[in-house]
Amino acid sequence: MKRRMVPLKYPLRSLVVRWQASILSALGIAMTIAVLCGVFALRTGFQALHADTGKSDVAIYLRTGATSEGESGVSLERVNTYKVRPEVALDDKGRQMAAGECYLALFLHKAEGGGLVNVPIRGIEPMSFDIHGDQFRMLPGGRKFNFGADEVIVGKPISGRIRDCKLGDTLIVNVTPFKVVGIFEHEGAYRSEIWGDVDRITAALERPMRQRVIAKLKPGTDVDKLAKALAKDKRLPSKVHSERGYFLSQTNILGGVLSILGTMLAAILGVAAVLGAANTMLAAVGSRTREVGILRSIGFGRNAILMAFLVEAALIGLAGGIIGCLIVLPLNGLETGTMNWNTFTESAFAFRVDAALLTTAIVVSIVLGLLGGFLPAWRASRMKPVEAMRRT
């Protein structure tokens, strides 16, 4: 007899016949996949918000040593030195496209519940708006703050969640009241911030230092080279990133923690799911010993038997994977907030379940099924036809 495969119908039908066990072990795998997808959807959403929105032609200058804005401090004198650096682009009126900004995470209260959160307040200069360009837009109903006035605008996700941040509210910064005159939306991580005039905010906070200089770069500027040169500069020791590079560095800790957590949880739960699938397949093989004997005696080879049971296991895995994905799919786009472990600030972003994640999930689920099914399938394929048929 030539190499012939057991028809696909056989494993499919036996799954249906033992539907209870099939579904239960598929659900075990589904739970694993749901946890894996959930954690990674969180990570993807967080990283997409940060990494994909930073611009490569915008530079961020921090003081040397600082790993984030919060740790940095740049004196006014140095701000002016940065602004006139040769790599800074000029706008159509010939002005330097650079701005010194201050940044501090304020203690504010959640709107409901009242617990404390760290919400970043950023003092900006008029040029900051030009550098952000069309990533920034005001929502209807409000207006931009006036420079020189004690006014602020608030990012949309913050506005609903934090006390005193709705349009028309008064926000106390240290001891100075600021009026909320507008709500803004930003494509990037800045959407979780409060913006106002840098001079007014530094005055209110009694912190004269700026935290960073942001500048649009002339076309063709090599940021890495610039970063290397300024790192060793004795007069102006700085840490320079492209905006994109800076955001990437800021997602490291949370991204890392979520990756480790997600992988670890999925691995541990995966073990449990594999054990469950193995149980089901073992029982499937055990109760079909006689059938295996018949299949062997009518000419199906060992590999055909092995394949048939592996296909059955893979199908259980696939079913689990699909159910797992279905459980997680509604999370896509759901807004949530969690602490960014680099800056300690609350960051609002949406879960993102994308095609890559779903594909990985399906592949992992099939692998889990196969791992669980291998031993039983192997056992089935090694059975001696005559003995198998004799056994009941």
Place this chain on the structure above:
Amino acid sequence: MNLGRLVRRHAWSHPVRAALTVGAVAVAIFLFCFLRSIVTSLDAAVKESASNRIITASAVSLFQSLPSAYKESIARIDGVESISRMTWFGGRYKSEENFFAQFACDAETVFQQYPELVLPEEQKKAFMMDPGGAIVGVGLADKWGFKVGDKIPIIGTIYPRADLKMWEFNIHGVYHSTRANVDEMTMYFHYHYLDESLERGEAYGPRGTSVYLIRLKEGYRGEDVSHAIDTYYEGGPQRTRTQSEAAFQADFVNMLGNLPTFLGMIGAAVLIAIVFGIVNTMTIAARERLRSMGILQALGFPGWVPARLYLMESCAFAVTGGLAGMGIAWLSQDTFRKMFGTQIPMYRVAADTYLWSIVICVVTGLIGGAVPAWRAARMRAVDQLRRGI
């Protein structure tokens, strides 16, 4: 014939299946213990906080330091027994990704403020004598291999040195902590050393104090003294928020935001997964055992016997697996403390977590056994005998 023996025989009739089931439960219970311990370990710092200490920090921002001059004026407020300063240093060991907590502290008073810090007297003295000295927690020493006599390089992130070199600290002592509110993953060094370096222009950064630690006089209430301090600075230059150590620690836990919710959701998924696992095993077992159950009934055993057998077997699997899982959780505490030392310095599986695990196992066992038990109870002996394989 006694039922216990029958349960044992049944459970072991398929050793591989028994092992797989017990293994799956063990893994799930271990995961449950781990997830719950993350939350309880963070809370332990809040629960074990001392009641005779209050902490003054900026009311404006976690990252805003208070003027050093506040020390004298707070000390004069009624009810303050002693006051000590602490400043967050935020440095990195050798390279940027090696993070642990460092605080500049008032070495003369820190040991009075924190009797929880325990280290040999001669190490304490050596630390006091050396302006560039430091002490480290035993967890930190284990993780990075720090020993007394080491000189460790720290990159200043908030406080970079003007010469662009790293800071160097001499390790003079390794401390233990007696309570969960003080962790063993921190380095303490001299406040004066930092302040004078800034004064002389050898380093840059914001001068001031992150937090003032205040010990209350006997008979004074924390709320009253806190209120007095905060009222004093209401008009600036920096507003303060003074609160009990427990409230201060609780703020940090709150800042984690949705993390406990996420962990809870994952935990729920884990529990559902074990229920599926047990139900699966028991359904399979019951299918194979229809005939023997029929025989039991035909022999004259009452109808509830098969049901009881299933329930007992299922619980036996669940509890055995659960005990194994708890064992793994108990044994892995040290490993996790090292792995997550910077985030969860006092990782420990609490006693009530073990208790909950047992409850979960018994409940899962009952659910797992209930499905086949219910079926068995409704089947006549004849049908079982006929349909059995």
